[in-house]
Amino acid sequence: MRITAINPNTSRAFTDAVAAAAREAAGPGVEIVAVCPAPGQGPDAVESHNDEIAAARAVARLVQEDLASGGSDAYVVACFGDPGLDAARELVDVPVVGIAEAAMHLAAVAGRRFAIITTLSRTIGRAKDLLARYEFEKACAAVHGTEIPVLELERAGADAVAEVLAWCERAVRDDGADVIVLGCAGMAELTTTLRARLDVPVVDGVAAATGVALAMARAGIGTSKRQEYAAPPTREPAALADA
């Protein structure tokens, strides 16, 4: 069983952290491969709708590359905006799971209502689009931006942890959340620390998506190839053109 986790930004350190979180969640008998775009082939970080286009393109290309070298049993898209998820599904018939998607699904099982604590407030619109797409609008008590940029999470010291923790506590106390969802792949490393300080479940998307992808692969549930996610028309898939 091989799961490929795709980090659509170009940070190698970020990719290593994704690999570690996925491996911890996978259990025995699963090979985790984590990939990211080469420098200049994807965004440095995904913090805007423009970044997201670049991220989506990187995801589609990396799936294509993985297919060229044999393919995997499932794919995880390790960016909380789930960029390129639909495009990736057109390219394979195995499960493709986004970390926002998976985090929301498991958080909805863990309690009544979750809160998403994310990086910049400007990404809240995208989070709300995903909540609508996946139908978790009632299950979501709140989405809060900490205003900590994605790339600062990596080098986040005690201040960033305190800031994220304060938002989590506020969501539990004031918004009535009984589960916390971390709204960025770069927050995976904070999970343990936050759990120690909070009395509600904390969901990291990378671990969640790895588990969901594995659950689907083992239960024989792939991506439906009927209509929407069928292979693209025979014209050369444009997202993969060289330009």
Add this chain to the structure above:
Amino acid sequence: MRITAINPNTSRAFTDAVAAAAREAAGPGVEIVAVCPAPGQGPDAVESHNDEIAAARAVARLVQEDLASGGSDAYVVACFGDPGLDAARELVDVPVVGIAEAAMHLAAVAGRRFAIITTLSRTIGRAKDLLARYEFEKACAAVHGTEIPVLELERAGADAVAEVLAWCERAVRDDGADVIVLGCAGMAELTTTLRARLDVPVVDGVAAATGVALAMARAGIGTSKRQEYAAPPTREPAALADA
């Protein structure tokens, strides 16, 4: 890692089938225990709201019994009405996953819209309540009753298979479903046959719930114990009284 699957009806054959489906979906390193109520301690089958009360009571009691003998890392409620799910969550802090719930979550990842093919039409109301509770109303293209009673599924011959298959095909063709959800734990054994005949993913709830429970347990995501699912008030939990 130990997962206890609870079949709330009293059929031992049914329970064995649940165990087999759960084991196949669990992968290495997981112990699956399947339990059911003793004769007279639960319903023969769950086909009415009255049955569901008895099923919910059986689920709460079986969780309590499992706790008394050490407890498990996660629980699966193996009946498509998810009876007693909320009550079970009050009793433990590990994941408790219903098979309707899990099937809907994974089906929503596998495609755009799923159809539920179930047993008696009289249970469609309950299925719709669950679709609302878990927020999958847009993701669900249709719910169809085959009018095959639960206990006849076990001894289902070619006729029953043909009937279920016909409903699946109709849902794909007429309702626009691109994923099929089997709406009864007793249909698990049909999954392989149906997959061979259909060109869309087929989701069996027992396999789905096992995978989701495992994903949660490995990702460190338990049941939130804040407010709603906290341990019941210290008065003796009434559902467990002897009467």
Add this chain to the structure above:
Amino acid sequence: MRITAINPNTSRAFTDAVAAAAREAAGPGVEIVAVCPAPGQGPDAVESHNDEIAAARAVARLVQEDLASGGSDAYVVACFGDPGLDAARELVDVPVVGIAEAAMHLAAVAGRRFAIITTLSRTIGRAKDLLARYEFEKACAAVHGTEIPVLELERAGADAVAEVLAWCERAVRDDGADVIVLGCAGMAELTTTLRARLDVPVVDGVAAATGVALAMARAGIGTSKRQEYAAPPTREPAALADA
């Protein structure tokens, strides 16, 4: 015209209060009978999902008992979680009305948005499930828990009244509610006091359900026996088994 009000907890004082509230709301020409489970045959109070299972079972049994002695023209389920409502509907063809259900219906006619003031916050999840089931999510401005346990309401002195009143005032002022719904049958006795202090309608579920049940019975509107609420399959209805 005979209406049977079912209090699913074992408190006789509670049952007497339900009878009084129902009688006051029924008007001339109506016989009100109020019943509750014998000690050990139901929960002391309904404050958890586990309690609710026991309450549902008590409701189904008490309907069955009433049928054995001739039946009634309508039934009221006098517990704000509406436990066993669907099961009771399977057993009869006359109206069966829950107090949460009826309170929400009449509150929606009385104003634009109501607030529910209830006992323990842990029951808010159940209230939200009912708001979704009955489709009053937009009509409900807020649900607040006072944290006063059900059985303390009976012996509630001035402190409890002041606490409930403060929550009502807050809901009107801060949540924009223009109608108050009392979220527990045990609050019926507070209705007069609260009305004297508030300038918005106050809805007690027992009175509301009695009126709705009577309206239906007189207008010739029973419970639909098509499919969902048809009599359960001929296997012995499991909820009523001795075990």
Add this chain to the structure above:
Amino acid sequence: MRITAINPNTSRAFTDAVAAAAREAAGPGVEIVAVCPAPGQGPDAVESHNDEIAAARAVARLVQEDLASGGSDAYVVACFGDPGLDAARELVDVPVVGIAEAAMHLAAVAGRRFAIITTLSRTIGRAKDLLARYEFEKACAAVHGTEIPVLELERAGADAVAEVLAWCERAVRDDGADVIVLGCAGMAELTTTLRARLDVPVVDGVAAATGVALAMARAGIGTSKRQEYAAPPTREPAALADA
């Protein structure tokens, strides 16, 4: 206890039928008064948005007239578009109940999903606006127009009955409705005939609204006078001006 039923069209025969249906539903101890606008003071029938404006104006004026002669304990607006309902609520502090509103509320208690069988298809838009306003969109399985004009219902012979019946049967069979709502006050006289032929509850709005109004009046639940339904500003209420 006095309930005034307002028929906003100018047909005296129609008004008499409303009175009869209301009286039958009210039970002992209730005085029913039925009023309608004088010729030229209201529409002949309510079959368009233009008619509805005239109907709304007639309702407001008739409430004003009733207040001038002492007022009533509750009002029923006996036209399925519920014209002038909000305006009437501004004028009184007792319950004001529309027949569409009440029919939907009681139908939702009687079963899982109702179908509305109405007169002209051009009124379906208004029915859908009311379903949204009262939040019964999921509870409504279908709205069908029979294309029988309102005033022809009065003199409806066997043909009209057969047509309405055919639509009811279709709604039960094809739309999955388990309750029928008659979408015009003029259909009240068909209720008995339809019930004899159908195996699901049939809800007539006039009977339903009478029962709901009575339930509210007896339970002490009036119209909230906070903000929206407070008495209009002291400028002369424009709807009542002579022009």
Add this chain to the structure above:
Amino acid sequence: MRITAINPNTSRAFTDAVAAAAREAAGPGVEIVAVCPAPGQGPDAVESHNDEIAAARAVARLVQEDLASGGSDAYVVACFGDPGLDAARELVDVPVVGIAEAAMHLAAVAGRRFAIITTLSRTIGRAKDLLARYEFEKACAAVHGTEIPVLELERAGADAVAEVLAWCERAVRDDGADVIVLGCAGMAELTTTLRARLDVPVVDGVAAATGVALAMARAGIGTSKRQEYAAPPTREPAALADA
């Protein structure tokens, strides 16, 4: 290209302000005509549901009068409750656009979520009905009443401007609105002042509706005359009767 803007209240100064705002938004090649009811033929202001009936009647009559003198290429209903909009649509086959409707549509294009700042809080119910009718419930972050009566807006000095501005700022800061919608035709004159003080788009309904009406007329999109908005039945349209 001729657009008739209908102010349903009897204020001539208000009507002149509507004309000015519409003209500024129309661009070259468009004739703007602004009309209002004669004194006594409509409400002084629209601040209640009773006023709204009178306003709806005035709108239907003014459309009828305009048709008698040749008709227009599009109509704008210049009152934020969009009174008589559906009735006007029955009378013509060209576009009829309400200012609440148009403001909501353009605000939804301008940003993620808008807030409506209106006059009296008692009109918020009507605004919410329109948000539901036009499906902008998620796009609307908040509706706030300033409690400034409609007719005081005309003579509004610095105090009123400061009050409206304070509510706009609060909506942006506390409700997360990124667009402001002015909830009264009488606020059109404040638009420039508010824009100078706020860093988000400010939408005046009169300008918005003029632009939408023009866009429809030029794109050849009229009012659908199929069923709902077809000409009323041949009985004399009741809203236009003399009484």
Add this chain to the structure above:
Amino acid sequence: MRITAINPNTSRAFTDAVAAAAREAAGPGVEIVAVCPAPGQGPDAVESHNDEIAAARAVARLVQEDLASGGSDAYVVACFGDPGLDAARELVDVPVVGIAEAAMHLAAVAGRRFAIITTLSRTIGRAKDLLARYEFEKACAAVHGTEIPVLELERAGADAVAEVLAWCERAVRDDGADVIVLGCAGMAELTTTLRARLDVPVVDGVAAATGVALAMARAGIGTSKRQEYAAPPTREPAALADA
């Protein structure tokens, strides 16, 4: 007043048709510029999620290029999937309007419920995501795919017209639509023909978006630059990188 219409596919003939439709809808005093990506810089057609990524990237780049040469007063994205709309909004403070978005907004004003007739059924998922994002789920009666590929529309003879017409007629008759929305920029040229054959309004997205963009620009309503659509972080916007 200058409006730039962006066709994200590389077809020059397609771009010319977009320009013609936009010019006809704009009226006097407006300069229309239509642009498309150079060969290899965008997709040949947009018929898959992979195509859409390439289209989004082309849109963002073409806005950037237009800004470099002075910018426009408004932008129209002339592809029914509205690709790159959010990204374009981050780059400017003037209106950016998608043709799906605008067509839905104007269709909602033209009637009660519209049907979308589009090209390949595989794009229906995207259309449904947009209906949810723009909140037109109730206003949309149906979405139908004709299975005519985008590029065949250009050279569409009588057969294609007949096929599209048949779907329009079916939507009006069977789905209850009273307005038709053409679901592809390439269908603009069919508008006149379809209008001649149908008795309901037909909405072409290019004309609609041009009108909406102009309405916003003339009413002084730009894109909100608060948070979500603020200029992207100072890291080089990744979607525009050379790679």
